Amino acid sequence: MTHHILQRRIDTPLGPLTAARSAAGLSGLWFDGQKHHPGPLAVPEDDGRDPVLTATATALAAYFKGRPFTLPPLDPAGTAFQREVWRALLDIPPGAPDTYGRLAQRLGRASAARALGAAVGRNPISVLVPCHRVVGADGSLTGYAGGLARKQALLSLEATVEVMAA
Known part of the structure; x- marks a missing residue:
């Protein structure tokens, strides 16, 4: 199972998202109240300098403007x-x-x-x-x-x- 090590809130036109990262990459990105949301994460908040979470916020901003973007490294936990x-x-x-x-x-x-x-x-x-x-x-x-x-x-x-x- 992926272990989240850091999180950041990201505002979008469709509501805020919680982004979480593991040591290897983006491990979660959930809208508030969405099904399968893990709830409050017991990991520190990003201070705005984490490269994976910054790349995630940048990708989302570009996405919602209809612009090309680069995915951050992905590390979802699953079978x-x-x-x-x-x-x-x-x-x-x-x-x-x-x-x-x-x-x-x-x-x-x-x-x-x-x-x-x-x-x-x-x-x-x-x-x-x-x-x-x-x-x-x-x-x-x-x-x-x-x-x-x-x-x-x-x-x-x-x-x-x-x-x-x-």
Whole structure:
């Protein structure tokens, strides 16, 4: 399990996020009150100088302005299957949502769409690991730990501007 060592609050147009880092990289990014939020973290607050948390804030600011950004190093804690799914989410381009079924097929796990959906829902790095880009087979918005209104807002932003991770 990843051990968070430092945290920072980051304001966004969709509400504040808590960013946490491990020794290896960004380990969590949660909206207040989102499902699977770990609650208050018993780790120090960043003094504004941590390079991973600064890179996270910079990436989020660029994202919400529709500008290219570089991801900070990522270190989400999860099972091997969850980490595989989370890596695959990074391959879904902005403005081109994918379905749970197609994502499962791409991973060679066509019969594991439900397990894949559970892994997507447990993504601990909101926005930057784009679990919001996964939709139902009919294109409908289905579950998002940060709430469906935020999922719609993120997808709308990406549909109107070309947001790209460098």
